[in-house]
Amino acid sequence: MATPFITDTFLLQNKFAEELYFNYAEKQPIIDYHNHLPPAEIATNKAFDTITQLWIGGDHYKWRAMRTWGIDEKYITGTAPDDEKFAAWAKTLPHTLRNPLFHWTQLELKRYFGIDAYLNESNAKEMYTAINEKLKLPEYTTQGLLTQMNVEMLCTTEDPIDTLEHHQVLANGTFKTKVSTAFRPDKAVLIENENYNDYLGQLEKAAGITINTYNDLKDALLKRLEFFHENGCRISDLGFNQLPFESFTDAEVSVIFEKRRSGNGLTVLEADKFKTALLLFLCEEYANRGWVQQFHLGALRNNNARMHRLLGADTGWDSIGDYAQATTLSNFLNALDGKDKLAKTILYNLNPADNELFATMCGNFNDGSARGKVQYGSGWWFLDQKDGIIKQLNALSNMGLLSAFVGMLTDSRSFLSFPRHEYFRRVLCNLLGQEMESGELPQDTAWVGSMVSDICYRNAKQYFEF
Structure with missing residues (x-):
């Protein structure tokens, strides 16, 4: 018989950490507001x-x-x-x-x-x-596994062309876990992609709109966005190297779009003008509907060209990038805020060198209209391990308010990934427990524990209005 490795006190190194975890964190339901689980497998209760x-x-x-x-x-x-x-x-x-x-x-x-x-x-x-x-x-089964982990709500990620048929089945069914979706328009924005026009053909069919002009594209995306909203979507997502920001005119963007639609290539500047314009349009529409927008920034994708050709994307050939983030991110958020069209926003970085940059950027645009309106997101991808979690918590604590944080997510394609919420909660409780023991925080478990419950569950419940 093996000696248990995962004991009750796993990662909990003193009595304060244990009290925080067992009394305030352990039994909180899970709100997993960003993942890549296949909704078809949830709707069909796959075994x-x-x-x-x-x-x-x-x-x-x-x-x-x-x-x-x-x-x-x-x-x-x-x-x-x-x-x-x-x-x-x-x-x-x-x-x-x-x-x-x-x-x-x-x-x-x-x-x-x-x-x-x-x-x-x-x-x-x-x-x-x-x-x-x-x-x-x-x-x-898929639903059984989610129930085992006390998952109250989860949010998958879908392209604008998705039918949401599986979400509709779940919405009209008896499964107690709420399953929502996030609107992910990357393929419509990344105009430089080789298969961009092929994708627009799919978008035309989904929206029922012929896309010849830039205004047609906006109309098609708006129609799909409304469809998502009608089906309960209140979250958007975007995964880019860095947010673009270039000055543009509507006339310029129209010409750039028509050039690409005709099969011609674009300069980097032209592509960035287009992406800036379309993203600002979408983000204003998110704000109009009270959505939350998420930006995942900093991945260097598909590094191994040979293996990417053989196996395709998302098969393990991505890494941390070292893109310049601050200026364009600031300009982009400022353009939205200047029109009072900045939705609730969560910013995730993949390069740990950017932790403090992202944490301080959030503070620039918190205007008192909502608690933690602009959030520094949890450790993501390569940073969702113990060291990455602690560094994210420390940067957030030093530069902002940890007490307003909406907590952990899985960002996973696996139905067995939900103990990562437990992992995060244990790391969080141990970090706070060590500082209580050293006298850096008050030795008041009710006070600190209330913050733990907020981070693990209540803040997300309020922020996403579930």
């Missing part, structure tokens, strides 16, 4: 045949680790049978010590399956069989 399908498929965190350990791609995204892929992950896991994957994996085994044993090459076959048997039970 999984194997733990490989549920746990390893689509998880580029695991894929990168397996490649680093010398696992052949056949056992990662390739044609190997599920049991062999699981065995390959089990072979890799013991070598992930000090990588967050080790903590996350043990948390997931413990919370979903009651397993204390360390997964490794020698017990992989036995564990694979035992877990697959459990997957036959109703609590291991």
